[in-house]
Amino acid sequence: MGISADDVKYVAQLSRLEFKEDEIEKFTKDLSSIVGYVNKLNELDTEDVEALVNPIYIENDFREDDIKDSLDRENVLLNAPEKEEGYFKVPTVIEG
């Protein structure tokens, strides 16, 4: 199962990334090589094996529903690329 330049363009769209033509070529080559390697897992029959998401079994341990301090808004907004009156400022999302 090789990866084509079209696959790369589609995945780029999903990842919200864009590439120039020569970068697409290099990425196609690199990704094909990596995907070719990971295909190795097909050698194994995992029909009866359970998927393991977390390496260690942990159970949810909720704290009491007490209100605790939040981050200070001014401090948080210090990192904002654009801000106005305590809001993050972004380009228009909804048309009309």
Added chain:
Amino acid sequence: MKAHEIKDKLQKKEISAAQVVKAYIDRIEKVDGKVGAYLEKDFDNAVDKAAVIDKKISLGEDLQGLAGIPCAIKDNISTKNVKTTCASLMLENYVPPYDATVVERLNNSGAIMLGKANMDEFAMGSSNENSAFKKVRNPWDLDRVPGGSSGGSAASVAAGEAAFSLGSDTGGSIRQPASYCNLVGIKPTYGRVSRYGLIAFASSLDQIGAFTKDVEDMALVLNSIAGRDYKDSTSYNIKTPDYTKSLSEDIRGMKIGIPVQYFGEGIDDDVKKSVLDSIELLKSMGAEAIEVDMPYTEYALAVYYILSSAEASSNLARYDGIRYGYRSKNYDDSIDLYIKSRSEGFGDEVKRRIMLGTYTLSSGYYDAYYNKALKVRSLVKKDFENAFKKCDCLVSPVSPTTPFKIGEKIDDPMSMYMLDVCTVPINIAGVCAMSIPCGFSNGLPIGLQLIGNYFEEEKLLKVGYAYQKNTNWHNLNPKVGE
């Protein structure tokens, strides 16, 4: 000097905290131009903290934990009011409004942060050639890599620019640089150290750990940073022992497992020899060595690159130029804002991993790759569970090679990824492992990996301490291009 030596001298008033900090600052100013270990420096605060420690000493107060010990902190660990960049243009000017839990704990134990350590961008890499700002060079040979992704953390301690440092390990990012820089480096059990404030790469694999010059220092650092944290729901509810109590020279009767699959063809002869000689030494000290079979080892790297990339693609989706981080100046609309900000802000390796992760998670491929990798993850974990039924800890090489030359592997991602064969299985299973110096080949350091069962860091420290009482590798220091 080792951290425990500094501690001793401070306690005996042979030296002041101010003098210690000044000595390290002078050292950084002398050599960091060549090494590149530090990104942000925080010298003013360090001097202030030293003054506080000196006041305590003059009032006759007892010094706890790491009081007065200078350290570097990997730049993916959040430090309040000090820039935290993950060595990426994406976070070039990001200043966290909070401290990571480990930073709070280090502050409480009196440790003094000198600055943030350089790294591979977003912790993706094995050579520290992927930093957006500058490369890190190995203090043992400035034309060679220090390892990655915690290259700056390792180089800072090896070059005498910090007494210890914190790093993070997702697939070997502490253990491999430790082996390349002749240091002790530990990846604790998943859940032993809080990840709150660690800028996430792969959430089921990441762990914060440390670099020290010897095992005795490692016990001190672990005592300070380990322990359950309510702010990290993946941190485990288990008591932190006093790790200094596990430092013993007596390892008689301990069973050391030798996993045959870690000694295959790909491992350099010199590396293999140092590791096998070390096993003989451990046997002469009374340990018993037995071969163990871990048949799924050869699949671990594929599992790692699928799972870590998938988790990374998900974790790095937050970098959208909206609330923090880099925002492009040229975009047409909001979607284009995401695309431009991300494409301009991320480096090539980060993009590669995001693309791989997105591909393996996309519909049509999810079962073949991501779900398959999760299943093989169970099998890799089972290998460790079976091995630990027969032995106290496992011993293996850390890296198939000694430090390679800068530029040697950067154009071939697969050849770079293959360096992780001995380290990634440990992250997949979530067990603990530590790299300690075990020899040299042509003047380049070799590391020995000790692997322990879940939450059995004490056994690693015990074997490591005993080994260091009978060897001198960890006492050697590089000349840093002098």
